[in-house]
Structure formats: structure tokens, C-alpha cells
Amino acid sequence: MPGIPDGRFTENSGIYFAGKYGYTWERRTENPKQRNDMKSVKESLLERRSIRRYEREKIEQEKLDFIFEAIRNTPTSYNGQQFSVIAITDQSVKEELYAITGQKQIKTSAAFLVFCLDYHKLKAANAAKGLAAPDFAATIDGYTVGVIDASMAMMSAVAAAESLGLGCCCVGYIRTADPRKVSDMLGLPQGVAIVCGLTLGYPREMPDLKPKLPVAAVVHKEHYTPDETLVPALEAYDREVTSFNASRSGDKTDNDWAGHIADYHRHSMEHGIRDYLAEQIGLDR
Numbered sequence: 001m002p003g004i005p006d007g008r009f010t011e012n013s014g015i016y017f018a019g020k021y022g023y024t025w026e027r028r029t030e031n032p033k034q035r036n037d038m039k040s041v042k043e044s045l046l047e048r049r050s051i052r053r054y055e056r057e058k059i060e061q062e063k064l065d066f067i068f069e070a071i072r073n074t075p076t077s078y079n080g081q082q083f084s085v086i087a088i089t090d091q092s093v094k095e096e097l098y099a100i101t102g103q104k105q106i107k108t109s110a111a112f113l114v115f116c117l118d119y120h121k122l123k124a125a126n127a128a129k130g131l132a133a134p135d136f137a138a139t140i141d142g143y144t145v146g147v148i149d150a151s152m153a154m155m156s157a158v159a160a161a162e163s164l165g166l167g168c169c170c171v172g173y174i175r176t177a178d179p180r181k182v183s184d185m186l187g188l189p190q191g192v193a194i195v196c197g198l199t200l201g202y203p204r205e206m207p208d209l210k211p212k213l214p215v216a217a218v219v220h221k222e223h224y225t226p227d228e229t230l231v232p233a234l235e236a237y238d239r240e241v242t243s244f245n246a247s248r249s250g251d252k253t254d255n256d257w258a259g260h261i262a263d264y265h266r267h268s269m270e271h272g273i274r275d276y277l278a279e280q281i282g283l284d285r
Helices: 041-046 061-072 091-101 104-108 120-128 140-163 179-186 227-247 258-268 273-281
Strands: 008-011 014-019 022-027 083-088 111-118 167-171 192-201
Touching: 041 140, 061 083, 061 140, 083 091, 083 140, 091 104, 091 179, 104 167, 104 192, 111 140, 140 167, 140 192, 140 273, 179 192, 179 273, 192 273
Parallel strands: none
Antiparallel strands: 008 014, 014 022, 083 111, 111 192, 167 192
16 A cells, blocks of 8 residues: 555554565454444555455445445446346345355355446337337447446446455356346346356455556557557566465465466356357347
């Protein structure tokens, strides 16, 4: 964290050790429910980590309500609000979703939010007025709009949760593991499809801050950066990630960035999501 010298220091949520890539969390020093201060926007956005281990404390309803209000106020395409969220706190449901996905953070979280693209609401509203809505969800543009709306809503939830001192983790496997089974379990009607999940809870860990691509490789000024400039930056980042994975606290790996993510994409292509989307929203195969 900026302004904190190397070594051990105490913060509301516990004790940290300064490391090469961030701060490693050791233990809590007080009941998380006693923390009422909110993080700054800078802290919430730039110090965010994916948290996969949570304390057993429930999230206070007023904090959940704040997160839900942040979600509700998400900017969307043409104010169409083509998304919905399934909020899950029932432990038995979280256990069942864990069994489907194998993602342990789902069952240990205090709350699990499933973000969906949603064109059912618009069709229902028009049907109530005796009007018909087009099958926009069945088009590539319609699917893209729904995914963007749901993703922006999830980022609103992440920012709100982080500002409250909560931890969270985005869970894509809720979409890929068995989307048909999950959709049926959650009672999703036609026109609604899973985009991503988000676990929420009080952190029981504070992993090292993962290195990200440099700004110059993400923000291209005036035009896309030519490969002769871009590739050296990508190669340097690949080496940085390899070094981080080999030296970080907790589980160490020999994973690089480029090869590891390419392997993940190959695996993801085996999930058959197109068939699910064809059934759920009519997206052309």
C-alpha cells in the first residue's frame, strides 16, 4: 500500500507483510463488523485482489443493500438495463453450486451473486402492454449488449464491495461448468443467460497484488500501438508474471502469462457455450 514502509504493520483488517509484489495478509485483529470506514476510490480500484477465502461472518444487510443500489445504478446501453442478478445467501444453494463448479470460494462466501444478461423483462413489459419485442438477444449485437450491461453491473458491485472492506472474486466457471443445470436450478426464464458470478465476504486472506500489463500496453493513444513497440512490452510483462508466480506467497507455480492464458482459452473452447446460448436466448449457432 502506498506510503507504508517495508516490514510489518497493523491495519483494521489484520497484519500484513510487505513483499516484492504487494502485501501478504497474516491475521485479523478485530471483528470485521466493527469496521465502518470506507476505502477511497483509489484504494478500492487499485488495491483490489481476488479473495477466495472468507471469514464466517455474514455481511450486514445495509452493506448488501448498498451493493445492490450500486448495481441498480449501473450505466447501461440506452438505459435498457439488459441484466439481472441472482443474489444467493442460502448455504445449501451455494454448496450445490460448488458441487457443479468445483469453485470452493462459492460455498465459503457470505453471498454469491450471479450476473445474467436479461431480455425477458423487456419482453414481459411489452407483452403486458400488448406489444411485441424483437428477438434482439438472438443477435450477436444483442448478446454483446447484454454481456456488457451485466459486466458493468458486476464491476459496480466489485467497487462497492471493495469500498466497504469486503473481498470478492469473479467466478467465470458458473457460466462454463454446466450452464444448463445452473440456469434450471436458478429458474432462469428464456431470454436470460448467465454471464459471470461474484463471491462476497469478509477476507480471510490478502494475497500478493498480481502484476498487470503496463498502461502503455492497455491504453493505446490515438491509434493501436504497432507490434514493434507492443511486443517487447508484452515479453517483459510475461517475464514479470513468471517471476511473480515463482516467488509469491502461498502456492507457487511455473506459469507464464502468454502460454498459460492461451491454454485456458483452448480449454474454454471445449465447454459448448454456444449450444446453451442457442437454447436460452436463441443465439444463432
